[in-house]
Each structure stands twice: as C-alpha cells, then as structure tokens.
Amino acid sequence: MSSPPPPPEASQYVSPWSTRYASKAMRENFSDLHRFQLWRKLWYVLAECEHQLGLEYITKEQLSALANAPPVDIPLAQSYERELRHDVMSHVYALGDQVPIAKPIIHLGATSCFVTDNSEIIQMRDGLDILIPMLWSVIARLASFARKYKDLETLAFTHFQPAQPTTVGKRACLWIQDFLFDVEQLEYLRNKLRLRGVKGTTGTQASFLSLFDGNHEKVKLLDDMVTQKMGFEEHWPVTGQTYTRKQDYWVVATLAGVGQSAAKMANDIRLLQHMKEVEEPFETKQIGSSAMAYKRNPMRCERINSLARFLQSMVINPAETASTQWLERTLDDSANRRLAISEAFLSTDAILQLCLNVSHGLVVYPQVIQRNLARELPFMATEAILMAAVRAGGDRQVLHEEIRKMSMEAAAKVKERGEENDLIDRIQANPHFAAVREQLEEICHPKHFVGRAPQQVEEFLQQHVDAKLKEKNLILHGDEVKV
Structure with missing residues (x-):
C-alpha cells in the first residue's frame, strides 16, 4: 500500500511559532488578517x-458603508499589490x-504610517493584554508552591x-x-x-491642516479623537513619518526581561x-530519550x-x-520590525505557556532533599556543636582541634572512598564532646540552619503577592488558576 502524499504546506517553510510554540490568541493577534482588520478600523x-x-x-x-464593509479580501489586495508594489495602497484599492x-x-489626508x-x-498593546494575565497566573502557581514548601529545608548553593x-519555598520566592x-x-x-496618532506624511499634519482650511484646533482635536476612539490615553506629541522607534525598543527589552526570569527559574x-x-x-x-529509556529529560525547562x-x-x-532612523524616517525599519516585534511577543507567549505548565506540576522529592542535606549538614553544624560543648564547660581550643581533625577524616572518607558522612558518629564517640552527646540530634536539626527562610516566605507572599x-481576580482552585 502506498503512503498518502504529504500535505502541500509540508513542502514550504512554516514558522515554528505557528506549529509548535505560541498560543492561538497570540498568533491571531499578529496575523495578517487581524492587522488588515485594524487598518480598516483606523480608516x-x-x-x-x-x-x-x-x-x-x-x-x-459612506461611514455606514465602511462600518459594514464585507470581510477583508486578502486575495484581491494581493492582486493589487503585485501591480502597485505597495501594501497599504493595495488594501485601499481593495476596500474601495x-x-x-x-x-x-x-x-x-493620511500617510501609510497612519x-x-x-x-x-x-497589536503590541493587545499582546500585552494576553501576556500579563499569563504572568500573574505563573506567579499565583509559584506562590502556592512556595507556601506549601516554605518549611522544607534544603541545601542551598x-x-x-x-x-x-535554605528552604524549597524560599528558593521559589526568588523566582516569584x-x-x-x-x-x-x-x-x-x-x-x-x-499611539502614533494623526500626523501626516512627515509628522507636520500639513495635509490635515489643508483639509480643515487652516484650523489648527480641529487638527489637534482630530489627533486626540482618533487616539481616544482607538482606546489610548495619549499619542506621541511629535513624530516624523513614524513614531519614535525607542518605544519598540522599550517593548522588546521589557519582554526580554520576562525571558531572563523564566530562564533563571528553568536553569x-x-x-x-x-x-x-x-x-x-x-x-x-512521555519519552525522555530515543535511546535511553530510563531518562526523564527536563525538556520543558x-x-x-x-x-x-x-x-x-x-x-x-x-x-x-x-538609532538608525534617518531624519523623518527610512524604510529599512519595516521588514526588521515585522519580524522582531511579532516574534518577541510570540516567543514570550511560548515561554509563559511553558512556565504555566512547569509551575503547575513541579514534583518535589523530600526524601532525596533530606538525604542530600544530611550529607553536608554535619560540616555546617560544627560551629554550633563547638559552641554548645564550650557552654557545657569544654576548652574551646581543644574542642576546635578535635572537631577539625574529625571533619578532615570524615571529608576524606566521603571524597576519596565515596562513603557516607560519619562526622556526627565520630563526634558522638569522642569523649571531649560527651557533655553534648544527647543534644547532637537537636543541635543538628536542619531547622536551626535556615534562618528566617520560612518566615520570609510568608511575609513576602502576604506583603507583596497575595493582595495583588x-x-x-486570580482565584486558586486547588492547583488550577482561573483568570
């Protein structure tokens, strides 16, 4: 039996944002169709x-006809663009x-940049409206995790x-x-x-001043009215043909900050x-490796x-x-921005989708955590043991030398022979520490070495997270977050 032929699109490059990573909402926000719909709304x-x-x-x-125009006819506009070589004018003609x-x-009165x-x-504003609730949801899930494990002592590094x-919950607060x-x-x-607003070809509003017979107040009102009807409080007071591209830098740099934080947590x-x-x-x-069946690779992180x-x-x-916009504008920003801005949003969206998944299902192994901590804690407890023995009447210098020698011997056993840390057993058997022998287990309890970590978790969550x-309106239902 012959295999069915691959779908036609399989022979063409398709961005992974569309097939693997970004959410449907973000893909739609930066789609051609949505962009052209926004053009029509602006007109x-x-x-x-x-x-x-x-x-x-x-x-x-005429206004009624524009408000009730048929759906965007992309093939019609494309046919005009092949002839006109101008994307905006092709849609002006198609809509006409x-x-x-x-x-x-x-x-x-408008220029293409309108x-x-x-x-x-x-699109950037609406993209932020998609990302912000997602990020709050990540914070909510991590807050639940941090509170659950605020007292679970773990080795810090x-x-x-x-x-x-420190504690597992305290470490999660660093991410939060x-x-x-x-x-x-x-x-x-x-x-x-x-918003860029209504500024004309080089930002002087000359075409609109002509439309309104030199009435400056009406031109200013037009700028304000369009801005408000499009849902913005402000427009740029001065522009060239384009608004300042520093705003784009601010947007992408802020999105990159989300990537930094997510990468820190994932690492x-x-x-x-x-x-x-x-x-x-x-x-x-789930398969962790095509060859090593036992593997559980951290593929999401x-x-x-x-x-x-x-x-x-x-x-x-x-x-x-x-930094390279010439005078009132140059077109070498266009193709670059079409890639950089949309893909910055799509990648941030994809990252937060993964953060939601990871923060929802983190698996903790307390026994392993306790075992790893137990291997190192005796060395960290030597100062506390020494002080307790001194308070019980011991000679500080003699005790220090004894515990130093035992620490070296225990470390050599761990490092050179791969055996368990037996420092506490050595201290228990040493007659110089007989006065604190019964206290060693309590002295070495991990809770005495995490400082205010559990309290810091609760204070941080109560003072900086819960109210926000x-x-x-983020309501936790078990492990689920409803926005």
Whole structure:
C-alpha cells in the first residue's frame, strides 16, 4: 500500500511559532488578517472623526458603508499589490472595490504610517493584554508552591557548591520576585504605550491642516479623537513619518526581561532535577530519550531556556532600528520590525505557556532533599556543636582541634572512598564532646540552619503577592488558576 502524499504546506517553510510554540490568541493577534482588520478600523475612525469635525463631504452613508464593509479580501489586495508594489495602497484599492460609495474618502489626508504604525502599536498593546494575565497566573502557581514548601529545608548553593541551607519555598520566592518585577514593568508599559496618532506624511499634519482650511484646533482635536476612539490615553506629541522607534525598543527589552526570569527559574529546575530533588512535570507516556529509556529529560525547562535565549538576542534589533532612523524616517525599519516585534511577543507567549505548565506540576522529592542535606549538614553544624560543648564547660581550643581533625577524616572518607558522612558518629564517640552527646540530634536539626527562610516566605507572599493576586481576580482552585 502506498503512503498518502504529504500535505502541500509540508513542502514550504512554516514558522515554528505557528506549529509548535505560541498560543492561538497570540498568533491571531499578529496575523495578517487581524492587522488588515485594524487598518480598516483606523480608516473608519479617521473618516468618522473628520466628519464629526465638519468635513461634510464625508457622508453618513459612506461611514455606514465602511462600518459594514464585507470581510477583508486578502486575495484581491494581493492582486493589487503585485501591480502597485505597495501594501497599504493595495488594501485601499481593495476596500474601495468592496465599498465603492466610500472609495473617495478612504485614507483621506493620511500617510501609510497612519495605519501601519498605529495598528502595530495596537497589536503590541493587545499582546500585552494576553501576556500579563499569563504572568500573574505563573506567579499565583509559584506562590502556592512556595507556601506549601516554605518549611522544607534544603541545601542551598553558591557557585553551585554546598552552602548554608535554605528552604524549597524560599528558593521559589526568588523566582516569584523576578516575575513580579516583570509583570509590574509590563503593566506600566501597557498603560504608557502611545499611539502614533494623526500626523501626516512627515509628522507636520500639513495635509490635515489643508483639509480643515487652516484650523489648527480641529487638527489637534482630530489627533486626540482618533487616539481616544482607538482606546489610548495619549499619542506621541511629535513624530516624523513614524513614531519614535525607542518605544519598540522599550517593548522588546521589557519582554526580554520576562525571558531572563523564566530562564533563571528553568536553569534552577534543571540543576535540581539533576540532583533528583525537584522535577518538572513528566507525562505517563512521555519519552525522555530515543535511546535511553530510563531518562526523564527536563525538556520543558530546556525549551524555556532555548526560547529565552532567542528572545533576549532580539533586543539588539529595535535598539539598532531606533538609532538608525534617518531624519523623518527610512524604510529599512519595516521588514526588521515585522519580524522582531511579532516574534518577541510570540516567543514570550511560548515561554509563559511553558512556565504555566512547569509551575503547575513541579514534583518535589523530600526524601532525596533530606538525604542530600544530611550529607553536608554535619560540616555546617560544627560551629554550633563547638559552641554548645564550650557552654557545657569544654576548652574551646581543644574542642576546635578535635572537631577539625574529625571533619578532615570524615571529608576524606566521603571524597576519596565515596562513603557516607560519619562526622556526627565520630563526634558522638569522642569523649571531649560527651557533655553534648544527647543534644547532637537537636543541635543538628536542619531547622536551626535556615534562618528566617520560612518566615520570609510568608511575609513576602502576604506583603507583596497575595493582595495583588486578589486585585487581579486570580482565584486558586486547588492547583488550577482561573483568570
């Protein structure tokens, strides 16, 4: 039996954002269809505001025709673009064919950047509206995890070397704090985004001043009215043909900050999974390796790191674009921005989808955590043991030398022969420490070495997270987050 032929699209490159990574909502937000729909909305709002400000030759019938135009005819516009070599004008012509009565007043007084720049800013704002609830949901899930494990002592690491213990919940708070910073930056950015507005070909508004017979106040009102009708509080007060590309840099750099935080968390989880202490979710039929059947690779966290690396590398694009805009504008920003801005949002979306999945299903192995801690804790407890023995009447210098020698012997046994740490057994058998022999188990309990970690978790969540989650209407139902 012959195999069925592959689908036609299989022989063409398709972006992985569309097939593997980004969410349906984000893909739709940056789709061609949505962009062209925004162009039509901008043309309608522009004409409506021009009519309201006194351009009587824009009729209500024309406005009604624009408001009720048939769906965007992309093939028709493409046929015009092959001839005109201009994307905006091809859609002006296509819309004019679909609503002939309105054809004379479409794009009246505007330049291409009226629809391209303004629509892209709207897409960025709407993209942030998709990302911000996702990030709050990640924070909510990690907050639940941190509170659950706030008291579970674990070995901490500096330079990836054993250090003073912390708790599993406290470590998760490090991730939460970074994400909290990010979401606050995203919200600030979302509320401060400015529309390009209605500025004309080189930003002077000359064409609109001509339309309104030199009436400066009406031109200013037109700028304000269109801005407000498109859902923005502010427009850029001055522009060239384009709005300042520094706004794009600000957007992408802020998104890259989310990638940084996600990559930090993912790297930590990968290290912990290597030590078999904490693992990302692993599905029942998931295959970790095509060759090594026993493996449980941290593929989700590895993908977070992979996508975050891509996202962070994109910051240079809008930085270069902002710095190389010639005078009132140059078109070498267009193709670059079409890739950089949309893919920055799509990659952030994909990263947060993975963060939601990982934070929802983290697996903790307390027995392994306790075993790993027990291997190192005796060395860290020597100072506490020494002080207790001194308080019981011992000679500090003699005790210090005894515990130093026993520590060296125990360390050699662990490192050179791969055996268990028997330092506590050695101390128990040493007559110099007989006065504290019965206290050793309590002295060495991990809870005495984590400082205020459990209290820090609760205080941090109560003071900086819980109220904000409540404000955002994030309600936890078990392990699920409802937005």
